[in-house]
Amino acid sequence: MSVVIDRRPNDRSGSAVNRERFMRRYKAQIRRAVTDMVAGRSIRDLERGGKVSIPVRDVSEPTFRHGPGGDYEHVLPGNRHFQPGDRLPRPEGDDGSGSGSDGGTGESTDAFAFTLSREEFMQIFFDDLELPRMVRTTIGEIREQRLQRAGYTMNGSPTNLAVNRSLRNAIGRRIALRGGPKRALEEVLSRLETAPPDAPERAHWLAEAERLKRRIASIPFLDEIDLRYRYRTLTPQPVSQAVMFCLMDVSASMDERKKDLAKRFFALLHLFLSRKYERLEIVFIRHTDDAEEVDEHRFFHDRKTGGTVVLSALALMHRIIEERYPLDSWNIYGAQASDGDAFGADPEKSRGFLENVLLPVVRHYAYIEVCEAGSRVSTLSAAYRRIPNDTFAMREVHESRDIWPVFRGLFGKQQAPEAARV
Amino acid sequence: MTTMATPISTGAEWTFDLIARYDEAIAEIAVNEFGLDCYPNQIEVISSAQMLDAYASTGLPIGYPHWSFGKAYIAHEHLYRRGARGLAYEIVINSNPCIAYLMEENPMPLQALVIAHASYGHNSFFKGNYLFRQWTQADAIIDYMVFARRYVMDCEERYGTEAVEEILDACHALMNHGVSRYPHPRPLTPEAERARLRERRDHAWKHHDEIWRTLPKRPPKEVPADPARTEEPQENLLYFIEKNSPKLEPWQRELVRIVRRVAQYFYPQGLTKVMNEGWATFWHYTILNRLYDKGLVDDGFMFEFLGAHTNVIAQPGYDEPGYSGCNPYALGFAMFSDIRRMCEQPTPEDREWFPDLAGADWRQVLDFAMRNYKDESFIAQFLSPRLIREFRLFAIADRQGEPTLEVDSIHNEAGYRRVRKLLAAHYDRDARLPDIQVVRFDRDGDRSLTLHHTQYRGRPLNDDTTRVLSHLQRLWGFTVRLETVDADGDPCTEVLVAN
Numbered sequence A: 001m002s003v004v005i006d007r008r009p010n011d012r013s014g015s016a017v018n019r020e021r022f023m024r025r026y027k028a029q030i031r032r033a034v035t036d037m038v039a040g041r042s043i044r045d046l047e048r049g050g051k052v053s054i055p056v057r058d059v060s061e062p063t064f065r066h067g068p069g070g071d072y073e074h075v076l077p078g079n080r081h082f083q084p085g086d087r088l089p090r091p092e093g094d095d096g097s098g099s100g101s102d103g104g105t106g107e108s109t110d111a112f113a114f115t116l117s118r119e120e121f122m123q124i125f126f127d128d129l130e131l132p133r134m135v136r137t138t139i140g141e142i143r144e145q146r147l148q149r150a151g152y153t154m155n156g157s158p159t160n161l162a163v164n165r166s167l168r169n170a171i172g173r174r175i176a177l178r179g180g181p182k183r184a185l186e187e188v189l190s191r192l193e194t195a196p197p198d199a200p201e202r203a204h205w206l207a208e209a210e211r212l213k214r215r216i217a218s219i220p221f222l223d224e225i226d227l228r229y230r231y232r233t234l235t236p237q238p239v240s241q242a243v244m245f246c247l248m249d250v251s252a253s254m255d256e257r258k259k260d261l262a263k264r265f266f267a268l269l270h271l272f273l274s275r276k277y278e279r280l281e282i283v284f285i286r287h288t289d290d291a292e293e294v295d296e297h298r299f300f301h302d303r304k305t306g307g308t309v310v311l312s313a314l315a316l317m318h319r320i321i322e323e324r325y326p327l328d329s330w331n332i333y334g335a336q337a338s339d340g341d342a343f344g345a346d347p348e349k350s351r352g353f354l355e356n357v358l359l360p361v362v363r364h365y366a367y368i369e370v371c372e373a374g375s376r377v378s379t380l381s382a383a384y385r386r387i388p389n390d391t392f393a394m395r396e397v398h399e400s401r402d403i404w405p406v407f408r409g410l411f412g413k414q415q416a417p418e419a420a421r422v
Numbered sequence B: 001m002t003t004m005a006t007p008i009s010t011g012a013e014w015t016f017d018l019i020a021r022y023d024e025a026i027a028e029i030a031v032n033e034f035g036l037d038c039y040p041n042q043i044e045v046i047s048s049a050q051m052l053d054a055y056a057s058t059g060l061p062i063g064y065p066h067w068s069f070g071k072a073y074i075a076h077e078h079l080y081r082r083g084a085r086g087l088a089y090e091i092v093i094n095s096n097p098c099i100a101y102l103m104e105e106n107p108m109p110l111q112a113l114v115i116a117h118a119s120y121g122h123n124s125f126f127k128g129n130y131l132f133r134q135w136t137q138a139d140a141i142i143d144y145m146v147f148a149r150r151y152v153m154d155c156e157e158r159y160g161t162e163a164v165e166e167i168l169d170a171c172h173a174l175m176n177h178g179v180s181r182y183p184h185p186r187p188l189t190p191e192a193e194r195a196r197l198r199e200r201r202d203h204a205w206k207h208h209d210e211i212w213r214t215l216p217k218r219p220p221k222e223v224p225a226d227p228a229r230t231e232e233p234q235e236n237l238l239y240f241i242e243k244n245s246p247k248l249e250p251w252q253r254e255l256v257r258i259v260r261r262v263a264q265y266f267y268p269q270g271l272t273k274v275m276n277e278g279w280a281t282f283w284h285y286t287i288l289n290r291l292y293d294k295g296l297v298d299d300g301f302m303f304e305f306l307g308a309h310t311n312v313i314a315q316p317g318y319d320e321p322g323y324s325g326c327n328p329y330a331l332g333f334a335m336f337s338d339i340r341r342m343c344e345q346p347t348p349e350d351r352e353w354f355p356d357l358a359g360a361d362w363r364q365v366l367d368f369a370m371r372n373y374k375d376e377s378f379i380a381q382f383l384s385p386r387l388i389r390e391f392r393l394f395a396i397a398d399r400q401g402e403p404t405l406e407v408d409s410i411h412n413e414a415g416y417r418r419v420r421k422l423l424a425a426h427y428d429r430d431a432r433l434p435d436i437q438v439v440r441f442d443r444d445g446d447r448s449l450t451l452h453h454t455q456y457r458g459r460p461l462n463d464d465t466t467r468v469l470s471h472l473q474r475l476w477g478f479t480v481r482l483e484t485v486d487a488d489g490d491p492c493t494e495v496l497v498a499n
Helices: A014-025 A027-039 A118-126 A163-194 A202-217 A256-276 A296-301 A310-324 A346-358 A379-384 A400-411 B016-033 B048-056 B067-081 B108-128 B130-135 B141-159 B161-173 B190-206 B210-214 B237-244 B250-271 B273-293 B299-312 B328-344 B348-353 B362-372 B375-382 B385-391 B416-426 B465-476
Strands: A002-006 A050-055 A072-076 A087-089 A111-116 A144-153 A229-237 A242-249 A280-287 A291-294 A331-338 A364-370 A392-397 B041-046 B091-093 B098-103 B229-234 B394-398 B404-409 B435-441 B449-454 B480-485 B496-498
Touching: A002 B016, A014 A027, A014 B048, A014 B067, A014 B161, A027 A050, A027 A118, A027 A400, A072 B416, A111 A118, A111 B067, A118 A256, A163 A202, A242 A256, A242 A310, A256 A280, A256 A296, A256 A331, A256 A364, A256 A400, A280 A296, A280 A310, A291 A310, A310 A331, A310 A346, A346 A379, A364 A379, A379 A392, A392 A400, B016 B041, B016 B108, B016 B273, B041 B048, B041 B108, B048 B067, B048 B091, B048 B098, B067 B161, B091 B108, B098 B108, B108 B130, B108 B273, B108 B299, B108 B362, B130 B250, B141 B161, B141 B250, B161 B250, B161 B465, B229 B237, B237 B250, B237 B435, B237 B465, B250 B273, B273 B299, B273 B328, B273 B362, B273 B375, B328 B362, B328 B375, B328 B385, B348 B385, B362 B375, B375 B416, B385 B416, B394 B416, B404 B416, B449 B465, B465 B480, B465 B496
Parallel strands: A002 B041, A242 A280, A242 A331, A331 A364, A364 A392, B041 B098, B449 B480
Antiparallel strands: A050 A111, A072 B394, A087 B404, A144 A229, A280 A291, B091 B098, B229 B435, B394 B404, B435 B449, B480 B496
């Protein structure tokens, strides 16, 4: 009578589609929630998925229902001491219609909470960001090939049939083949008309007219020689290679909080780049009064302090570019984070170096100043502000929740050159 | 029992072979001993992820794609992952064959419990209860959902996901008001129609009396006619839209129809929660105990089973942690067990309250109750004073305009009938949902649609109303008005308009 079936191997999740639809529909709300969430995270956890909440009001599905008010009787179990006619106060916060049926799940009922996987999280995070002014520069090591249209051929597969072209050929052929016989036919017909009805040639002409008509009719509408097929060739594609220089000030004036902000910014940048671009290199440079190239781990987790010479980092960046990244095959980007404290001639020299040497060779250069809200203009940013070049952008970050908006402002797809200063 | 059989299995491990053997033993008891009438069973073993999946698709194994199912899935998944909520032991589908899901994580005793509960309990309820017989077609539902899914996906491809989503959103908002509560008579066949006309003519001919022709004709009453008023008010909003909306494209109409048919399919389930769960719980309890009596399961099995069973039928008091309304499993199980008790061992009180039950064959009484009642009538008919005492039920009156709540009645001699009546009313769908009907369709004028919300005991509509109305307007395409009227039909609040 019963059939037992093992459905476990059949593990396609029908809800995955619906889940994705939900995410797409509430993208804006989810993104807002994700942004808030990231502000509160440590650098290490940045790329983990996690719980997000969006307002229940936004996702609710309305139906016709009774609202608060009106007369009700509720029947409840577990009476211990009530007698008929007892009066009791309305429970606090009860709208009068609910029977107090919200079992305390420990979660506020005005937020719709759920868990994002790491993949989804990153997807939402970096969805519409990209590096500005990326150019396909080189035919790199990895051959990327693309099919390109290259005219027509006489033979090919039916899917590639070029209908317009084939029919045009057919029309031409029909006109060409029909012209001679048609003229001859007209002549014969006119002779038939003018000739007297008992002329002896009449039978011959009639036969000739028949022959010509048959010949015209036998011209095919579409012949094999008319057919043309679209032709495609493989052409190698230039690929884009890019390198991002991350320059971070780790001098003593950068206290832990500022360093954390700067690192957060670079952590986001690192995540974004490594996720979005396959052929991308990242160079980490940190500087005190002396700059050094470090690996990712040391960049984010090593402690080092000292004085400040910004120029040292810029010079190192330039040296590395010259050594390793020829301009004709690399898109070069720079991002610098500092508290802006620089001394003596350093800010001016740095500005000059950046403006005259680095900016001409980079696609885009971003400067992030980590500072207290409302603090005076730092020496470095005072100098940098005079850089007119439109490949240069600078922003201020005061606290961790600023980072994401700043980041989006810098790398958003529709980047406005005069984005409001944060 | 003279010869004790050996247990089918010991321990928690289950195999497909064991499931089949338990199923056989359970079928033997359910069908042959107790005479349950069931659809054939299809038992499917699934993983917990698939169970979550099944949750979200509102209990159908196949459905059309829509974000709201994704939302349900996300919500369940979140609760489950956090451990805030376990998964239900079972999901069963009212189809023929009756599909029941077993979760692979469950131990053997639970699998047996689910088989007895779902594949024989729910199954026989689906097959027997009048509401299910009237409103659902177990043979056709899976095929229909396959069609619906394909149709919706086709539409999405052709007209765009957003366009389809817009219609489905609007339909979902009206789903509760998209069911028919009374069956339409089947249209007569031409022969029957002719026969009826002939009969009427014969009747008129036989009863013809010249005297009536001598009566003076009364002038017809002048009724100020409103040509736009619908012939009858229509409470099935989705049906009305499907048939009359001036603007919907044929494919949109078909989408409305799909949602309406799904709503209708689930209509009986909403009316029989207590009965359905109670019936299934009663039978798994009875059947598994019988297995034990026959020596087919051991003590360990019974401990495991009773632990789960006790959890399922727990009913915390209103002020205790974990309270979330009346537990339909608890109430239903208690009522069916109580009916059996009243048949077998009636007390003087039972004889007074249920003279027909005392001494009757409990299987027949139970079968009759299962077939012919819904929650509301079942409670009104069968809830005994003894159960009211056991559950310590009491009623609280919440009246508009009074500063405090009042204890209306409790589980005492004076209150039994009142408590029973109020509890039954609690399961009355018509009182829970606002009564909203189409009364006017200005077909020849501005094509506007007018709905009446007939207020029940002063209960107003909630804040969602304007949003639902704009959904309705989207389906209708022209102005939609919602008037709230009191029981006499006099307007009592301002008219809501969506255009």
